[in-house]
Amino acid sequence: MTGNWTPQRALTLAAGTPPGGGLDRVARALEKAIVAAGAADVPVAVENVAGDGARRVWTEFVDAHPGDAHVVSISSPNLTTDYLAGLADFEHTRYTPIATLVTEYIAFAVRAESAYESGADLLLRLETEPHLVTVALSTALGNPNHIALAKLLRAPGSDVNAPIVRVFDSALDAVADVMAGQADVCAVTAASLLAEVEARNARLIAISAPARLEGRFADVPTWDELGVPCVVGAWRGVSGPAGISPAQVSFWEEVLRDAVAQPVWVEELARLSWSPMYNAGTALHDYLAAERAEYAELLGELGLLKR
Numbered sequence: 001m002t003g004n005w006t007p008q009r010a011l012t013l014a015a016g017t018p019p020g021g022g023l024d025r026v027a028r029a030l031e032k033a034i035v036a037a038g039a040a041d042v043p044v045a046v047e048n049v050a051g052d053g054a055r056r057v058w059t060e061f062v063d064a065h066p067g068d069a070h071v072v073s074i075s076s077p078n079l080t081t082d083y084l085a086g087l088a089d090f091e092h093t094r095y096t097p098i099a100t101l102v103t104e105y106i107a108f109a110v111r112a113e114s115a116y117e118s119g120a121d122l123l124l125r126l127e128t129e130p131h132l133v134t135v136a137l138s139t140a141l142g143n144p145n146h147i148a149l150a151k152l153l154r155a156p157g158s159d160v161n162a163p164i165v166r167v168f169d170s171a172l173d174a175v176a177d178v179m180a181g182q183a184d185v186c187a188v189t190a191a192s193l194l195a196e197v198e199a200r201n202a203r204l205i206a207i208s209a210p211a212r213l214e215g216r217f218a219d220v221p222t223w224d225e226l227g228v229p230c231v232v233g234a235w236r237g238v239s240g241p242a243g244i245s246p247a248q249v250s251f252w253e254e255v256l257r258d259a260v261a262q263p264v265w266v267e268e269l270a271r272l273s274w275s276p277m278y279n280a281g282t283a284l285h286d287y288l289a290a291e292r293a294e295y296a297e298l299l300g301e302l303g304l305l306k307r
Contacts, residue, residue, distance in 0.1 A: 016051075027046045039255040055078075055082060067241060069249075075095075079092045079095075082140055097237070105232070106234065126163070136178055140167060191273060194272070209231065
């Protein structure tokens with residue numbers, strides 16, 4: 001293995017959402033791909049540490065393993081947005097970013113019987129009566145889901161804070177809120193809607209991707225198609241605790257490169273409508289810096305920028 005470090009015990013992939021949640025799905029897929037690649041000579045297991053909008057996994061689990069590369073966690077843009085919005089006192093720089101793996105685009109969905117027949121219907125309501133729209137989001141205000149909603153409101157010049165926004169720890173809870181009739185629409189990662197879409201309980205009306213997704217969501221239009229510039233993705237990656245060494249980072253980079261080349265990983269991308277996004281090393285750190293600047297600007301427009 002690259003470098004001069006090899007694990008001495010089982011590797012843990014921590015996920016800040018419960019089983020079936022967005023970060024958990026990535027952890028489970030990555031576990032299978034690492035095993036399939038034979039990329040580690042020790043067992044690999046997923047540990048769910050849900051709660052506090054996916055922040056608990058960092059403060060109560062990753063922080064308890066400084067310098068220990070046997071433990072990594074599934075990371076996302078929330079490490080940036082939560083910090084900038086004042087919801088957390090930590091961001092990416094407190095940990096050791098290792099790689100991004102995939103991007104999930106934000107799907108807007110309603111109940112099957114909703115009066116919103118299309119994305120155009122929702123856009124009209126957001127333009128004329130945005131205060132009458134209730135939206136369910138996952139994890140935190142100011143995250144990519146919330147930013148996608150803000151872009152829809154900004155296009156016609158509506159107040160970006162006018163809709164009623166309900167926030168949940170998991171995308172699955174946000175979807176359930178819509179299914180229960182408490183919210184009109186949810187803005188969550190597309191894969192979080194698969195079960196309800198397949199059961200014909202939910203209907204996707206638009207997605208924040210640059211082009212239509214393939215597979216199960218191929219018939220869902222993009223917001224760009226509907227005349228609104230709204231391309232927003234929520235990437236998923238891997239970060240380690242503070243204090244791990246360059247040799248340990250090299251170990252994980254090689255493990256992850258091997259894993260994302262496996263057929264089982266490619267199959268998961270297709271099944272869950274994920275878009276590949278492997279970045280590591282200098283490219284990763286440049287990306288995180290540019291994203292932070294962009295989110296600071298967007299959160300400023302939302303009135304959520306606290307740092």
